[in-house]
Amino acid sequence: MPKFYITTPIYYVNDVPHIGHAYTTIAADVLARYRRLKGDDVFYLTGLDEHGQKIMEAAEKKGVAVQTHVDQMAAGFKKAWAALNISNDDFIRTTEPRHEKVVQEFFRRMKENGDVYKGEYEGWYCVPCETYWTETQLRENPKSQVSREAGPNPTAEYVCPDCGREVHKVKEETYFFRLSKYQDRLLKHFAENPDFLLPVSRRNEILSFIHQGLKDLSISRTTFNWGVPIPGDPAHVIYVWFDALINYVSALGDLQEKFWPADVHVMGKEIIRFHAVIWPCMLMSVGLPLPKKIFGHGWWTVEGKKMSKSAGNVVDPVALANEFGVDAVRYFLLREVPFGSDGDFSRESFINRFNADLANDIGNLLHRSLTMCEKYFNGVIPDPKNHKFDDLSKELVHLAEATIGDVDKALNQLAFSDALAHIWKLINLANTYIEKEAPWKVSKAGETEKLAAIIFNLLEVLRIVAILITPYMPSTGEKMLTQLNTLDLRDLAIGKKIANRKIAKGQPLFPRLETK
Ligand code: MSP
Numbered sequence: 001m002p003k004f005y006i007t008t009p010i011y012y013v014n015d016v017p018h019i020g021h022a023y024t025t026i027a028a029d030v031l032a033r034y035r036r037l038k039g040d041d042v043f044y045l046t047g048l049d050e051h052g053q054k055i056m057e058a059a060e061k062k063g064v065a066v067q068t069h070v071d072q073m074a075a076g077f078k079k080a081w082a083a084l085n086i087s088n089d090d091f092i093r094t095t096e097p098r099h100e101k102v103v104q105e106f107f108r109r110m111k112e113n114g115d116v117y118k119g120e121y122e123g124w125y126c127v128p129c130e131t132y133w134t135e136t137q138l139r140e141n142p143k144s145q146v147s148r149e150a151g152p153n154p155t156a157e158y159v160c161p162d163c164g165r166e167v168h169k170v171k172e173e174t175y176f177f178r179l180s181k182y183q184d185r186l187l188k189h190f191a192e193n194p195d196f197l198l199p200v201s202r203r204n205e206i207l208s209f210i211h212q213g214l215k216d217l218s219i220s221r222t223t224f225n226w227g228v229p230i231p232g233d234p235a236h237v238i239y240v241w242f243d244a245l246i247n248y249v250s251a252l253g254d255l256q257e258k259f260w261p262a263d264v265h266v267m268g269k270e271i272i273r274f275h276a277v278i279w280p281c282m283l284m285s286v287g288l289p290l291p292k293k294i295f296g297h298g299w300w301t302v303e304g305k306k307m308s309k310s311a312g313n314v315v316d317p318v319a320l321a322n323e324f325g326v327d328a329v330r331y332f333l334l335r336e337v338p339f340g341s342d343g344d345f346s347r348e349s350f351i352n353r354f355n356a357d358l359a360n361d362i363g364n365l366l367h368r369s370l371t372m373c374e375k376y377f378n379g380v381i382p383d384p385k386n387h388k389f390d391d392l393s394k395e396l397v398h399l400a401e402a403t404i405g406d407v408d409k410a411l412n413q414l415a416f417s418d419a420l421a422h423i424w425k426l427i428n429l430a431n432t433y434i435e436k437e438a439p440w441k442v443s444k445a446g447e448t449e450k451l452a453a454i455i456f457n458l459l460e461v462l463r464i465v466a467i468l469i470t471p472y473m474p475s476t477g478e479k480m481l482t483q484l485n486t487l488d489l490r491d492l493a494i495g496k497k498i499a500n501r502k503i504a505k506g507q508p509l510f511p512r513l514e515t516k
Helices: 019-037 053-062 066-083 097-112 142-146 180-192 200-211 240-245 253-259 269-286 317-324 326-336 347-377 391-412 416-437 439-444 448-469 474-483
Strands: 003-012 041-049 090-093 116-126 131-133 168-177 233-238 264-268 294-297 300-302 343-345
Touching: 003 019, 003 253, 019 041, 019 264, 019 294, 019 300, 019 317, 019 326, 019 391, 041 066, 041 253, 053 066, 066 090, 066 317, 097 116, 097 269, 168 233, 168 269, 180 200, 180 269, 200 269, 233 240, 240 269, 264 269, 269 294, 317 326, 317 347, 326 343, 326 347, 326 416, 326 474, 343 347, 347 416, 347 439, 347 448, 347 474, 391 416, 391 448, 416 439, 416 448, 439 448, 448 474
Parallel strands: 003 041, 003 264, 041 090, 264 294, 300 343
Antiparallel strands: 116 131, 116 168
């Protein structure tokens, strides 16, 4: 049984989950579910990043103990993922002893290998991004020239080049990791593994970053204590990113031998640098293999604007699922934009897609097909003599066969939207098949053999569609298979096993939504 280990970033617990976090988690879930369907031994990991200055400050702002804060937030994330039907196999929290132990072990091994030394760091730090910046990397603050009231700190001269927020000057004793030592090996790894980092545009960005020269990285902080203490020097806590990346190994415990290296780390584009530069070098230092693939997807905006608490436009994925159904949310996020590109969320585009793709295309196909099976065959799936009865039937059966391979290919490349487009092409062809064959006319003409082929083909195509959409829309897939009475037939081979079963037509899957 091939193994498949997939991860999401571990999210910061300074805030509740929004559709951005849900996007990554759902995408990884689709792939995990698809691989399970194919029979792989899957380990799907998600979790939380609970240390560091940002989390400590968030707790202080709330006026609660940090541990209490992270426990409350963790409960919220777990609840959200359950509500979105996420099938993770484990949930790692960086405050767990099982994690802290492995972080200290990494530090020890890297030190033994001569990759860690003590020194002094002087430079800039962005707390929201938990990132060190050199003076030359900083960006001038456009707002400082425009207006004193413009932002959280319009007087700051320089801001973080990633998030545009204020940076702080830091000068402290620190342990450094010899990142520079691994530059050539890392470049060699990129050259030998063209699929290591995808999409390609991100790969080029990172390569040019590495070519500029890697500097040793500060990996400890002394000005606060919310983190993993350095073994033998507890005045230092491990830098939060260094701590967090190790989760991908620490969560495995006894399963490390079986599942490491990860098959794919999925994340948003803004944190690729940590995963494709720092993390591989850390792994080289401790002598572990590198992850096989890193995929950086695009970012969601909401009605054209960056999602943020201050803008008041944060979309809660659980509220959305309560309103429209979990499956519709999962479907929309993965269908709307190619994985890797940025996307924009609006209620209008959500409702439009719901009505077009779900209510119309798939909902109608199922309902019409089951209704005809009831009407013409008393609800028993007919056994056709020849299911490739005519050219139209041949075309439909061939497309169904091709779709199975196309979806596989697309999902292997994390092309979630393309895979859905292939499935919808099949659904649309099946709808056209009904129009062109006009079963009502075939019935009137008394052509029973042809009618049997048409109804059989429609229901067999629907069974294949149900299986293929299950990773995206688990309960819809299940409902469809229940209505087709083929819950036990989850294989993707087109055949005649469904014949003679009694269907159980239910309510339409996706009643149309009103548009205002
Ligand atoms: N804690 C770090 C990750 C450590 S992994 C070793 C972190 N956490 S985070 O809470 O900020 O989550 C960032 C991730 O959330 C992104 O990489 C992406 O997966 C997801 N997203 C957050 N906002 C997003 C959008 N607006 N759009 C799409 N995904 C977004 O970084």
